Amino acid sequence: MSAAVWRLLPYMLGGVGYTVLITLVALAVGFLIGTPIALARVYGNKVVQVFAWGYIIVMRGFPSLVLLFIAYYVLAAAVNLPPFLAGCAALGICSSAYQAEIFRGAITGISGGQMTAARALGMTRSQAIFSIVLPQALRDAIPGWSNEAAVVVKDSSLVYAVGLAELMRRAQQVNGTLHMPLLIFFVTGMIYFLLTFATNRLLGWVERKTHIPDIAEAR
Amino acid sequence: MKRWSLMLLSLMMVVAVVGVTGCQSKDDKLIVGTSADYEPFEYIAEDGSYTGFDIELMEEIAKRLDMEIEWQDIAFDGLIGSLQSDKIDAIIAAMSATPERAEQVDFTEPYFIGADAIIVAEGSGIPISRNEDMSGYRVGVQTGTIQEEWVDGNIDAEVLRYERAEQAIMDLRSGRIDIVAMDYYAADAFVKQGGVEVVLKTEFAGEHMSIAVKKGNTELRDSFDQVIDELEAEGFIEALALKYLSGGE
Numbered sequence: 286m287s288a289a290v291w292r293l294l295p296y297m298l299g300g301v302g303y304t305v306l307i308t309l310v311a312l313a314v315g316f317l318i319g320t321p322i323a324l325a326r327v328y329g330n331k332v333v334q335v336f337a338w339g340y341i342i343v344m345r346g347f348p349s350l351v352l353l354f355i356a357y358y359v360l361a362a363a364v365n366l367p368p369f370l371a372g373c374a375a376l377g378i379c380s381s382a383y384q385a386e387i388f389r390g391a392i393t394g395i396s397g398g399q400m401t402a403a404r405a406l407g408m409t410r411s412q413a414i415f416s417i418v419l420p421q422a423l424r425d426a427i428p429g430w431s432n433e434a435a436v437v438v439k440d441s442s443l444v445y446a447v448g449l450a451e452l453m454r455r456a457q458q459v460n461g462t463l464h465m466p467l468l469i470f471f472v473t474g475m476i477y478f479l480l481t482f483a484t485n486r487l488l489g490w491v492e493r494k495t496h497i498p499d500i501a502e503a504r
Numbered sequence: 505m506k507r508w509s510l511m512l513l514s515l516m517m518v519v520a521v522v523g524v525t526g527c528q529s530k531d532d533k534l535i536v537g538t539s540a541d542y543e544p545f546e547y548i549a550e551d552g553s554y555t556g557f558d559i560e561l562m563e564e565i566a567k568r569l570d571m572e573i574e575w576q577d578i579a580f581d582g583l584i585g586s587l588q589s590d591k592i593d594a595i596i597a598a599m600s601a602t603p604e605r606a607e608q609v610d611f612t613e614p615y616f617i618g619a620d621a622i623i624v625a626e627g628s629g630i631p632i633s634r635n636e637d638m639s640g641y642r643v644g645v646q647t648g649t650i651q652e653e654w655v656d657g658n659i660d661a662e663v664l665r666y667e668r669a670e671q672a673i674m675d676l677r678s679g680r681i682d683i684v685a686m687d688y689y690a691a692d693a694f695v696k697q698g699g700v701e702v703v704l705k706t707e708f709a710g711e712h713m714s715i716a717v718k719k720g721n722t723e724l725r726d727s728f729d730q731v732i733d734e735l736e737a738e739g740f741i742e743a744l745a746l747k748y749l750s751g752g753e
Contacts, residue, residue: 289550296552361589448537448578448586458548458577461541464697466674 290468293459297469300455301476307372307441307451308480312434314377319384320419326385327392328414337385344382349440352379357447372444376437383433391426392418424495431488435481442477452476534571536562537592539580541668543693544748545598557748558596561615562715564740565731581648581667584608587718594717594724598687600650601714610721611714612728615741618711619688620651622704623695625676630683632703635659641682644672651685654708676700687711689749 325337344352353375356366366374395418403413445454456473460466538546538558546556554575566573576592583595587609598618601611622638624630631637639659645652646669655663664681666672672684673694684691688705695702715732717724735741 292550293548293552296548299552357591358585358589361591365590446579446582448576448582448591450577454577454579458541460670461543462547462550464670464693466670 289463290465293463297452297455297459297472298476300450300452301480303369303444303449303451304438304441304453304480307369307376307444307449308434308438310373311376311380311437311441314373315380315384315433315437318378318381320388322381322385323388323392324414324419326389328410341382341385344378345386347379349376349379350443350446352376353443353447368444368447368449371447372441372449376440376444379440380433380437383436384430387426387429387433388422390429391422394425395421421497424492424497427488427492427495431485431492434484434488438481438484439477532571533574534566534569534594535574535576535592536566537576537578537583537586537595538562538597539583540575540577542580542598542690544689546596557616557744558598560748561735561741561744562594562596564735565715565728568731568734569727584716587716590718593721594715594728596715598690598711598713599716600709600711601716602650602653605716608719609716610719610725611716612725613732614712614714615732615736616711616713616745618713620706620708620711621686621688621691621702622706623673623676623684623686623691623700624682624703625679626699626701628682630703632683634704635706635708638683638685642680644675644681644684646672646686649686650709650711651687655685670694673700 322337322340325333326341329337353372356375357368357371360366360371399417399421400410400413403417404410408416441451442453444451445457448454450458452473456469460469463469538554540546540548540554540556540559542556544556545558546554549555554577559575563573576586578586578592580597583592583597583599584605586592587595595609599605600618601614605611622632622635624632630641635654636659638655639661642662642664643655643659644664644666645655647665647667649669652663652665655661664672664675666675669684669686669690672681672686675681676684677699684700685708688702691702694700715728717728732741
């Protein structure tokens, strides 16, 4: 029995690649959508603000699994997405709503005086946003974003429901052959733990590296 | 505004890439959905490839129809939805051709008639000599199975439903339930592990296992039916059952 465990372990670990890939793409999609939504929510005109607000409310209210089923089964009538892309799209869109709120909080945390000062120096509004406010806000957003990244790592396990053999699905399959749930799911849990731990350590490092010295006094 | 448009542009590129790669054509491959965590019908071998009674049968059918199979592993609950939305062309997953399912998909003629098992914890002494004796006990079943349907319709018992049969077995071992009603052949692996025993081999409604195709795809179904007839006449299916399903006898 234990020999079989060692033989099946590489197959199970092969699923980690998908887990990592889905997480990275979903976080990137979430970032690419979430940042403009956050900016729209803070700096947009009334119409744009309401749109951004509505987007956040709706996407945050939908369970990731529901979004996944919509992306995979319902959209199939128009675009037949394979499981991987459906998973990245659903988790990415879901994450974009959370990321937008994280960024919005960070942007509003930057003192309004900085915008005024930037404009007084002759910068346009978008120059001030992209060169002054956003670079600081993104730094401030790292701890919250790190939380969201950990959530997406674990949510990536949902994609097994539409048939992508990522870590969770492979654990189920291996359990279907070995019938050792305690061992297999403990190992699976440890792998997810290591992934989130590594993610948070990495982002902690990024936070320290990008820290602007004496920034607190400048605000 | 330059960076705004840059951001918008990159967003549009992502959407475009997703759109293009999403529209994969299926060519002449036969995409078959299964749920590879159900020994001995479909499960993974030690090298991670799919194996089992259904897998080998389907490979033989495809070979005779000169088709190439692309396997798609999907959770059991998601199989019919995947077939309906054209993600897959057929399902083979020890699936019983129930009337409810037949409203959603078209089934081939049965390729195997299974059996059911009533399982109790070893040494529990629960006396079961016929199906109805389960009345009054806490009975665990897998959702969406014919065992669940039979238990719901025929006896008065506290029914606990599980996404997978194996979870019901775990609860049986830990004493949360008294009985598990499940497929006889799939139960074999759990019995071998110990702790539980088959107290009665039975038949609730006759597990007519069939291959499912999309509703209206009679062409594919008819060609499957023809090969199933052939394989039955040749004794291929019987030999396959001996190879994979004999352990329970």
